[in-house]
Amino acid sequence: MPWILNASGPIFVQLIEHLQNNIVSGKYDPGQKLPSVRDLAFDAGVNPNTMQRALSELESTGLVHSETTSGRFITEDKKMIDELRASLADSLKQEFFINMGKLGFSEKEILQFVNQNSTAK
Amino acid sequence: MNNLLEIQGLSKTYDRVQALTNVNLSIGPGHITGLLGPNGSGKTTLIKIICGLLQPTSGAVYVDGMPIGTESKKVISYLPDQTYLNDNMTVEATITMFRDFYADFDMNRAYNMLTNLGINPKFKLKTLSKGTKEKVQLILVMSRRAKLYILDEPIAGVDPAARDYILRTIIGNYDPSASILISTHLIADVERILDEAIFLQYGNVRLYQPIDTIRSETGKSVDELFREVYRC
Numbered sequence: 001m002p003w004i005l006n007a008s009g010p011i012f013v014q015l016i017e018h019l020q021n022n023i024v025s026g027k028y029d030p031g032q033k034l035p036s037v038r039d040l041a042f043d044a045g046v047n048p049n050t051m052q053r054a055l056s057e058l059e060s061t062g063l064v065h066s067e068t069t070s071g072r073f074i075t076e077d078k079k080m081i082d083e084l085r086a087s088l089a090d091s092l093k094q095e096f097f098i099n100m101g102k103l104g105f106s107e108k109e110i111l112q113f114v115n116q117n118s119t120a121k
Numbered sequence: 122m123n124n125l126l127e128i129q130g131l132s133k134t135y136d137r138v139q140a141l142t143n144v145n146l147s148i149g150p151g152h153i154t155g156l157l158g159p160n161g162s163g164k165t166t167l168i169k170i171i172c173g174l175l176q177p178t179s180g181a182v183y184v185d186g187m188p189i190g191t192e193s194k195k196v197i198s199y200l201p202d203q204t205y206l207n208d209n210m211t212v213e214a215t216i217t218m219f220r221d222f223y224a225d226f227d228m229n230r231a232y233n234m235l236t237n238l239g240i241n242p243k244f245k246l247k248t249l250s251k252g253t254k255e256k257v258q259l260i261l262v263m264s265r266r267a268k269l270y271i272l273d274e275p276i277a278g279v280d281p282a283a284r285d286y287i288l289r290t291i292i293g294n295y296d297p298s299a300s301i302l303i304s305t306h307l308i309a310d311v312e313r314i315l316d317e318a319i320f321l322q323y324g325n326v327r328l329y330q331p332i333d334t335i336r337s338e339t340g341k342s343v344d345e346l347f348r349e350v351y352r353c
Contacts, residue, residue, distance in 0.1 A: 005313060007342040010333035042293045045285065047153050047316040050333065 003044040011046060015054035018044075023063060023074055024085035031076040034064065124183075125150045125269055125300045126171065131180030133166055133324075140166040141324040144180070150268075151297050153314055155332075155343070156304040158321030159351045164304045165202060167321070168273050171302075172199045185268050195224075198267035200258060202274045202304075208247035212240060212257055219261050231264040234290060238283065251278045259287060263294050270301040276310065288314050309344040318343050320350060 005014050022028050034040070034055075041051040055072060058064040062080065066072045075081065100110045126148040133141040141163045148154055158164050169175040171182055173189045184193040206215055212235065220226045235242055238256050246254060255278045262270065272291075276284045284307075292314055295301055305311050318335065320328040327350070328335075332343055339346050 007309070007345065008336070008340060010336045011313060012333050013337075038293070038297075042289055044313075045289055045292070046313045047332075048292065048297065049151065049316040053333070 003046075005044075005046070011050050012053045012057065015044065015046065015051060016057055019054065019058060020063070020084065020088065024081055024088060028074050030074055030078055030081060032074045033070075034072040034074065036071065123150070124148060125185055126302070127181075127183040127186075128167075128171075129181045131167075131170065131182060132178050133163075133170060133175065134178045139324055141170075141177075144324070144326055146319065146326060146329065148300055148302070150300055152316055153291070153295075153301045153303065155308065155311060155315040155318040156302055156321065157308060157318055157343070157347055162321040163324040164321055165273060166324075168199075168271055168302070168304060171269075172197055172271060196268040198223075198262045198265040198270045200262040200270075200272040200275055204254060204258065206246055206254075206258065209245060211243055211245050212249075213242040215246065215257070215261065216242070216264075219264070223265050225266040227264050227266060230294065231260055234260045234264070237290075238286065252280060252283065255279055256283065256287065259290075263290060266296065266299075268296075268299050270295060270299065272301065272303045272305075274305055275303060276305070276307060281310070284310055308347055309342070312343050315343070320347070322351070 003015075003018055005011060028034070035043070037048055037052050037055060040055075041048040044051065055064060059066060059072075062077070063075050063084065064072055065075065097107070097110060100113070105113065124147040126146065128144055128146040131141055131144040132139070144163075144167065156164050156167070166175065170177050171184065171189070173194055182189050185196050187193045187196075210218070216228065216231050219231075220228055232242070235257075238260075240249075240253060240257060240260075246257065249257065255276070259272070259275050262272065270291075275291075276287055279287060288311065291301065303311060303315070312332065315332050317329070317331045319326060335341075335343055335346060341349070
C-alpha cells in the first residue's frame with residue numbers, strides 16, 4: 001500500500017495511522033521485524049525524524065517494541081492487535097453513521113442501505 | 122555548543138537596503154530545514170553569508186563551531202540558485218573535477234544517482250535540458266559527504282516525477298549527523314521531507330518551528346500557512 005499523506009494534520013499522525021493499518025490488516029505479521037527508520041522514511045518520502053517520532057509513539061502504546069541491537073518488532077500480542085483492529089473499525093463505523101445522518105438517513109435507513117449494498121455484490 | 126549552524130545577531134545592509142536584520146538561528150545536526158519566504162525576504166543573502174560569499178554588516182555565524190572561512194567551507198556543500206559549471210565540459214569531466222576539488226566527494230554515489238536518473242555521463246552540459254542540468258548539479262552537491270548541505274531552490278526546474286526521486290535521494294543520502302537547509306518556493310512538494318521550517322520576512326525570522334508543530338497548532342499545512350502569512 002503506498003503512503004498517501006494529506007496536506008492537513010501532522011505528518012507523524014498520518015504515518016502512525018498507516019503503520020497501524022499495515023499491522024491490523026496483516027500486511028505486517030505479529031512479531032515481524034520492521035524495516036529501519038531510514039528505509040521506512042525513504043519509502044514514505046518523509047523526513048527520518050518524523051518517521052522516528054511515529055515509531056516512538058507506536059512503541060509507547062506497546063504495538064511495536066525495540067530491541068537495542070536488533071531493531072524494531074511488531075508485538076506478538078495478537079489480542080492487542082485484534083483490539084486495535086476492532087477499535088479502528090468502530091470509529092470508522094461511527095463516522096459512517098454520522099456522515100449518513102448528515103445526508104438525512106435515519107439509523108434504520110442506514111442499516112437497510114448497507115444490507116442492500118452487500119447483497120447487490 | 123553542539124549546533125551545526127549558529128547565527129547570532131546577523132545583519133546585512135546593501136547600500137541603503139536592509140536585507141537582514143538581527144537574525145538569530147541555531148540548527149542542530151540531523152535536520153532538514155526549509156528556509157521559506159517571499160521574494161526579497163533575504164533567503165539568498167542569508168545563504169551566501171553562511172557560505173562565505175558575502176560579508177555580514179554585523180553579527181556572527183558559526184558552522185560546526187567554526188567561524189566562516191576556509192575550514193567552514195570544507196564542511197558545507199552548497200547548491201547555488203544559478204549554474205556556475207562550464208557548459209563545454211561533459212558530465213563525467215565535471216564529476217572528476219569535483220572529486221579533485223573536494224576530499225569528501227563520493228564518486229560511487231554520483232554515478233549511482235546518474236544511472237537512476239538516466240543521465241548519460243558522456244554528454245556535454247550544454248546539450249542537457251535545464252531540468253537535467255539542475256539534476257546534475259544536485260547530484261554533484263549531494264555526492265559530497267558534508268556536514269551542512271545548503272540547497273538554494275534545488276528542484277525549481279525539475280519535472281514533478283523527478284522531483285519525487287530527488288527528494289528521496291536527499292533523504293536517502295545524507296548522513297544522520299548532517300543537516301540540510303533548503304530554500305524553496307515549492308513548499309507543498311518539499312514539506313514532507315522537512316522536519317522544521319524557517320519563515321523569513323523583511324530580513325527577520327518570523328517563525329522557526331517543527332513542521333508537525335505548525336500543522337497541529339494551525340491545522341494547516343506549511344504551504345497553506347505560507348500563503349496566508351504572505352498574502353499579497
